[in-house]
Structures are given as C-alpha cells and as structure tokens.
Amino acid sequence: MNKSELIEAMSEESNLSKADAKRALDAFINVTGSALKKSDKIALVGFGTFSVSERAARKGRNPQTGKEINIAAKNVVKFKAGSELTSNVQ
Numbered sequence: 001m002n003k004s005e006l007i008e009a010m011s012e013e014s015n016l017s018k019a020d021a022k023r024a025l026d027a028f029i030n031v032t033g034s035a036l037k038k039s040d041k042i043a044l045v046g047f048g049t050f051s052v053s054e055r056a057a058r059k060g061r062n063p064q065t066g067k068e069i070n071i072a073a074k075n076v077v078k079f080k081a082g083s084e085l086t087s088n089v090q
Contacts, residue, residue, distance in 0.1 A: 046084035053078050
C-alpha cells in the first residue's frame with residue numbers, strides 16, 4: 001500500500017474527504033518526525049511505539065572490493081508493534 005492508497009482507505013474508513021485524510025496523514029507524519037527528532041518516544045496503545053536509538057560507529061567492508069571502511073554513528077528510528085496490531089496480523 002502506498003501513500004495515496006492509504007489516504008483513500010483512511011478517507012473511506014473515517015468518512016473524511018480525501019483532502020482531509022491527506023492533511024491528517026501529513027500532520028501525523030510531521031508531528032511524529034518532529035517528536036523523534038527531539039528523541040521523544042511516541043506510544044500509540046494497541047498500535048505500537050516509535051523511538052530513536054543511537055547506532056554506534058563501526059567498521060564495515062565494501063562488498064565489491066573487500067576494503068575496510070568506517071561507518072559513522074547515527075540515530076535510527078525503531079518501531080515496536082503493539083499487541084493489538086500483532087494479533088490483527090496473525
């Protein structure tokens with residue numbers, strides 16, 4: 001499912017116009033991104049938890065040449081699915 005398909009499904013499920021559903025989805029994405037940028041955790045009961053984790057610097061290898069390279073430290077987004085979402089998928 002891509003973004004436009006998600007917007008259409010949200011529109012049908014919530015009886016919102018597609019424009020309103022798009023604004024709601026865009027707002028969710030923006031607010032989530034801003035919160036994660038500040039290292040906040042977002043917990044949606046039943047759906048899951050978004051959080052930020054720091055990945056340490058490490059050594060890696062270029063798969064083409066086999067040469068060792070340095071990989072910089074960075075922050076990564078993690079998502080842990082909630083129990084309700086997990087049970088809906090199974």
